[in-house]
Amino acid sequence: MEPICTNRFYGSKVQKRSASRSKICWVKTHRVMPSHILGPTQYWQEFHKQADALAMAAERSTKTDTLCTFVYQRPSDGSRRFVVAHPEVYWWYYKIKPQEERCSYEVIPKDSPCWLYLDLEYPIELNPLCNGSRMTKTLIDIIRAYLLNHYHLLCDRSNFLILDSTTSKKFSRHVIFTMKDMAFKDNSHIGKFIKTIYNDILFYLKSDTLSHGILNYFNKADIEEMLVKTQHGEKLFIDNGVYTKNRHFRIYLSTKWGKQSYLTVSTDCMHNAVNKCREKELEIFLDSLISYFPNKQNLILLEFFNRSDVKAKLYSNVPIRSIRENDDQSSAYPEIDRYIRNLIDPGKIRIAKYFDKTKTLRYEIYGNRYCENIGRYHKSNNVYWIVDLNTKKVYQKCHDEDCSEFLSTPKNLPEEILFKLDKEGDIFMTGATIDEDITKKI
Template identity: 45%
Template sequence: MNNSIIPARFYGHSLTPLFNERAKKVQEAKKHIRYSDPWDINPRARPLTSPSPYKQEFWKQNEALANAAELSEYDDILCCFVFQDENERRRFIVTYPEDFWTDCERMPLEKRVFYEVIPELSPCFLYYDLEFEVDLNPDKDGVRMAQTLIHVTCEYIAYHWKCSCDRRAVINLDSSRPGKFSKHLIFSTSDFAFSNNYHVGYLVKMICSDLVDYVSRESAQHDVLSKFSKESLEELFIETNKGKKLFVDLNVYTKNRHFRVYKATKWGKHSHLQQAPECQYSWPKKPKSKEMEIFLNSLVSYMPRKKKLQLLSFDQDKKSKILSYSQHTEMKQNYAPKEYAKSPYPVLDKYISELIKPGKVRDSKFFEIRQLIIYEIVGFRYCENIGRWHKSNNVYYIVDIVNKTMYQKCHDEDCAGFISDPKRLPVEVTFYFEDECDPLFLDLNDYNAKD
């Protein structure tokens, strides 16, 4: 006996009710997905091999990063991006990079204020943020300076890891505008990346330190820099309102850094990152979309084939080594964020923590002889020097136990040397170290905190 159901008897003679029911379910599912305005919902046809559409919006960065990490798979990578509005509020968007770019292309240029979040402890490519004021440096050739820096960096990589790269592996993006030279360089190499952006920062800071030392000496010898003419290396130093320095921004290698993406600008400015005319990156011969190809390859932390990469490691002690992706994963899994070191005064710790909410104390250091406590802060960047929040660099507080006062400083280069007016600590806090004060207090100007 045949118990099969006749399709016509089950569905009826029309499939319309079935399609209507399916449409209702699709619309109901869309209600549970928080699409980020400023974008409209505009589903597009996509190949079966592409990742499924996904987009979530968060107000808190840690929630966004956790969401991206939890739902990403080896060949299905979600990234965390930042949208900044005209009030400098930042929202975090978790989605697939391909979908992010498709949405970006539909937006007006002036509203493309987007950043990539470079997750802490995650593999990334080496990157630079270069800039200088043209009015103070009218004779400088920024294009030539960037090329010199690329060559120097490639030589350092070859010296420390025996890995080869050249300008064809570097994506050169330019956002210069009248009065200011500005570039992003991303070493989007095919066979290696770095363990995380801290290691990138250690290498870049060492290169810059070596350059300062090498150029300042008349008869200096160096394993890498001696390969270049002194004149070409001296050209990398520019004039600022605070003296001469390298044209490299060293503040972009911090935790969960926000790094502007291709074709993005800053609010109120028309300085979108564009592919520089002198960029010699080796693009695919026939990419499906050249614009999307530039965007995807210029992301610092997006590497869908990362398991095939070698990861270069470079720590604070200048020790270099090469890890496989599996070794890096094991090291990252063994990493557990430690609670910050407490000071000898719990009431003071609590007072500072309450003062900076919603920020947190990342670390504290107690200098017993000088009777100073340094509180490093994250999530609270209000600087008394400029009267507003810094966009990226953190502030820190210095507590003077002897005088029962506190000062604010910050890690931004433009505020170097600034110390806020002293603020008297409340009696309910100073009560607990009233009898322990020691007259051994040294001038705060002697302390030079480093990020």
């Protein structure tokens, strides 16, 4: 009997559908991961939308199996796909990919516990005399001193995992502070903590005051070395823009799409593994993940609102918030909201805040990162818009550190909005003082 060809047996439509599915799944291959009774769940699901992936990761995670959300860029066009999987499962498929195809990130969920992490960088051509290794050591020692001062937390350099992807043009490192059963409440608290240190260092370097608290115990020349030159002026070699919600953070052995700068363990790293495994590379991978904690119930969460408001809480005592976001947010000014939505289309309003003291509205945007300062879209940092109700003007600002001082050319609010503001301004002002209520919805 003549064998039946696959086209006749399955049908052409099924063949096309199977082909399209195979194009979507890049990381996972036909190599099957061995399963055993104490092993991680084999769950694996890919998504086109980040919100769906984050919601599924939260839904499918258990006390014994924490699922993470990863994002990879397809080698063909750089487009991103989201994967929900246990980290050990993701590593099983990820590690066998050709080096040039390892372009993956961890998604750090908002409102989720995470380890303190740093993104350190500077252009080598503008700073030929800088010693990045020595600068990293100085910064780690300063952070250790701040952790001891604010949280009575004693740690050493073995608690810091240092990953390096330095090239001939750019010094680049990721530093992750790892300590068993210890984490920050979420990356916004890390951002406030690191920015406080950042500002303290700048004040120390630019002022003549003799008393600088913790920084007095360090050599000023070592601290001065951390101030580097960029195309936009001098700044510390710390990137403060990596503490945004649902941040994508490159994972171990990964490179940026189209480049060959892979994150490997730095030669001066003294890290001791927290997640002990038989496979050394897996230990490093698990410890490098910012938001992976196999046993969250025992976590002590560090909170940092400001230097005078520092707390530590047990994870099990902190209320859990839903991961899934609302599609769009509104303020007490529906006419202005509609104008902003048209202005940022296809982006959406993530947060709308009104500040009574300055009579301004602030719109945080997602889905549209176009920045007027650079004349293109930012790769990771979001933009936001300010509406000044005093001057009746609107302008764009940016979360990217290099654009921190930028203010776009102000635009006048449309006449129909000005008319309503003039006619009903008092009513608007009375109804708009709801900054706290709007924030609680997010």
